């Protein structure tokens with residue numbers, strides 16, 4: 001694990017439609033919030049890590065170049081890291097590695113996206129290879145829904161039960177987003193609203209799917225020495241795991257998703273976690289689709305394979321349940337993709353430091369954050385704790 | 389009063405010529421002759437379609453070519469109801485991952501020959517394991533859509 005590393009500050013923009021700010025303005029907005037939260041200035045920062053989705057999301061190549069000032073990178077080393085939807089976890093891991101290695105003491109990590117400036121699903125389609133898979137892509141929903149179907153067939157989950165549980169995941173995330181001032185979609189939905197919303201990719205309906213958001217997140221990583229000097233209540237990084245898979249969808253079993261399973265196992269091994277359902281206090285799962293949240297719960301060992309719908313229906317992952325998932329309202333209610341995985345981490349930091357406001361899980365000490373990316377291809381997991 | 393902020397309209401259209409290399413050139417030439425070609429790994433024995441230059445599992449060269457039957461079974465599928473930029477079909481249509489007979493991977497394609505008027509009805513007809521067969525497009529262009537779609541076997 002290298003040196004001990006803490007998160008000493010986080011920042012988020014108000015996510016949603018942000019025509020009130022240009023892209024560089026939005027990035028500056030978020031780094032100022034994070035610097036203030038950490039109680040430091042840019043002078044204290046040794047290096048900057050930035051990440052986004054593919055450049056065509058905003059139609060500008062290598063955006064980190066055109067907002068070098070906004071991101072605080074002038075006169076400092078900068079790294080750009082990009083792994084599609086899992087970017088937010090990848091940049092967090094990069095910041096962690098940089099400090100853990102001893103090569104930097106304080107690193108600013110920024111993830112951003114302005115998804116309302118282009119056709120986000122068109123950009124998503126360019127993620128698929130141009131020879132064989134692109135014409136069948138149907139945006140992100142096509143791939144993710146095929147995965148959900150594979151999972152339901154594999155574990156013989158009756159369609160109605162899967163539908164009921166997915167609707168409950170949607171209701172629960174939407175309820176949670178009401179407590180989150182940064183969330184994009186803040187509205188109450190009922191089980192019937194979800195079940196009667198229009199079909200996107202059967203059986204996935206509109207309220208099973210995340211929005212396209214503008215937004216940014218910044219997280220500041222520090223060495224143990226600096227963290228203890230600067231920060232009253234740091235959150236300590238206890239484990240990081242990341243795994244990739246093959247590029248052709250259909251070569252690995254997405255119903256048991258090896259990369260998600262193994263990324264979590266790696267992070268648990270580092271953090272010394274044996275029984276995640278009991279030991280974790282809160283989880284921020286990357287859940288752009290309701291059905292996927294259930295697959296992740298299984299991959300992360302929160303419940304046996306094929307039983308996530310039962311656990312969802314009995315309220316295990318709801319606010320006040322045994323392991324609350326996505327008290328922020330999750331990716332389902334806010335998805336500025338390049339920032340999303342980092343928002344998951346920032347939310348767990350707020351939870352274990354008692355700063356999560358109305359969405360605080362009482363007494364949370366250890367938490368999991370996660371993101372996935374590519375054509376169902378990458379998964380990253382980070383464990384944070386209030387204790388070193 | 390909320391202020392209206394302006395945007396500037398622009399487009400980015402970039403032309404590409406994606407190299408197929410020798411393996412995929414041969415694969416697409418095969419489609420022109422209504423042949424689906426895969427390659428077999430001499431190290432681990434796995435067969436992949438489309439044909440690969442190297443084995444995705446053990447990374448060794450895949451020099452042994454095999455012609456695969458244009459039949460297989462559905463691994464998973466979905467019924468697409470929304471329109472996406474650059475897609476060749478207007479919704480509704482069905483995409484699927486298909487395991488062709490004798491191969492060790494999934495293969496992306498459309499499912500056709502199915503009444504698309506009701507997604508729930510489609511769900512009754514299609515499932516993991518449903519047997520399907522390639523339907524060829526009459527006019528060939530050495531591209532993936534030389535296979536028009538896969539249709540369920542009666």
Ligand SMILES: [Zn+2]
Nearest residue numbers: 429432443446
């Ligand atoms: Zn092999």
